[in-house]
Amino acid sequence: MTSGWDAPVPNPYVELSRDEWRGLRENTPLPLTPGELEALRGLKDPIDIAEVEEVYLPLSRLLNLFFQSDGRLRDTVSAFLGGEVPPTPFIIGVAGSVAVGKSTTSRLLRTLLARWPEHPAVELVTSDSFLYPNSVLSERGLMDRKGFPESYDRQALVRFVSAIKSGVDEYAIPVYSHLEYDVVPDATQTVRRPDILIVEGLNVLQAPPAGSLGVADFFDFSIYVDARVEDIRQWFIDRLFALRRTVFTDPRSYFHKYAHALDEDETAAFAQRVWRDVNEINLVSNILPTRSRATLVLHKDRDHAVQRVRLRRI
Ligand SMILES: Nc1ncnc2c1ncn2[C@@H]1O[C@H](COP(=O)(O)OP(=O)(O)O)[C@@H](O)[C@H]1O
Numbered sequence: 001m002t003s004g005w006d007a008p009v010p011n012p013y014v015e016l017s018r019d020e021w022r023g024l025r026e027n028t029p030l031p032l033t034p035g036e037l038e039a040l041r042g043l044k045d046p047i048d049i050a051e052v053e054e055v056y057l058p059l060s061r062l063l064n065l066f067f068q069s070d071g072r073l074r075d076t077v078s079a080f081l082g083g084e085v086p087p088t089p090f091i092i093g094v095a096g097s098v099a100v101g102k103s104t105t106s107r108l109l110r111t112l113l114a115r116w117p118e119h120p121a122v123e124l125v126t127s128d129s130f131l132y133p134n135s136v137l138s139e140r141g142l143m144d145r146k147g148f149p150e151s152y153d154r155q156a157l158v159r160f161v162s163a164i165k166s167g168v169d170e171y172a173i174p175v176y177s178h179l180e181y182d183v184v185p186d187a188t189q190t191v192r193r194p195d196i197l198i199v200e201g202l203n204v205l206q207a208p209p210a211g212s213l214g215v216a217d218f219f220d221f222s223i224y225v226d227a228r229v230e231d232i233r234q235w236f237i238d239r240l241f242a243l244r245r246t247v248f249t250d251p252r253s254y255f256h257k258y259a260h261a262l263d264e265d266e267t268a269a270f271a272q273r274v275w276r277d278v279n280e281i282n283l284v285s286n287i288l289p290t291r292s293r294a295t296l297v298l299h300k301d302r303d304h305a306v307q308r309v310r311l312r313r314i
Pocket residue numbers: 042043096097098099100101102103104178179243247255
């Protein structure tokens with residue numbers, strides 16, 4: 001038995017280096033071409049096939065094992081109840097900062113998971129669908145708090161995930177447009193009883209207020225995409241410059257006015273201000289504190305490559 005001040009700190013996680021993790025792919029095949037990966041990649045995300053093979057195939061294999069083990073647990077419960085318990089979607093949460101690369105991770109997982117014969121139907125929703133429209137955010141003085149917990153209709157998100165977990169046949173949710181920087185009036189995304197539902201968003205691992213349910217209460221597995229705050233800040237700034245050269249040139253873009261009006265220095269100052277006053281505060285106060293709730297943490301280095309993986313002990 002160890003004791004004293006230098007005793008190892010008990011740790012509820014298994015910590016793996018990239019080398020250890022990549023060996024866990026075993027013989028999982030690569031069901032993705034470089035062209036398909038290109039289509040899934042977010043702006044300025046340098047993900048390549050090596051990253052898919054070494055990081056995402058072990059993850060795809062692990063999620064497939066969790067999915068199958070969930071089915072066996074359901075069989076046990078059915079036997080206990082003396083009647084069939086019908087399957088409901090397996091729900092995966094993906095959380096992390098603005099600009100950390102959650103969208104690429106989620107889109108890639110959707111594609112990789114759908115190629116397993118056990119769960120071909122995989123749907124992806126992002127929690128921005130549950131942001132209040134700009135009109136409501138303005139009224140409440142929350143336009144500079146987009147992405148903070150109070151900018152979402154938390155109860156609508158919980159109702160949706162609860163309905164999916166209850167096995168409803170279909171459920172329509174709102175659609176958010178990054179281009180228009182607002183919820184799109186009258187547009188909907190319909191989720192139809194998938195085998196797996198991925199729910200991606202900044203705050204999806206947040207603990208609910210005392211006495212109520214949170215969206216994370218319905219997750220069967222959760223992933224936190226992690227990196228040093230300084231690195232994410234740089235990625236956010238680099239991406240804003242890339243957006244300025246691409247998306248912001250579209251007259252429909254909410255940020256179109258900035259594409260020409262601001263020179264390079266002013267754009268850098270704008271990016272730094274939005275990072276410091278909005279996204280970093282949200283990361284440090286609301287998002288990072290949820291990291292320890294995740295089943296799995298993917299930690300990226302400055303070059304965006306995942307170098308460490310932390311898996312919660314079962
Ligand atoms: N102002 C914007 N205009 C258009 N697309 C954007 C804008 N901001 C972010 N995006 C895109 O929205 C997606 C989600 O971005 P974000 O919430 O920062 O999460 P992450 O970088 O972790 O995927 C990304 O694909 C990003 O490129």
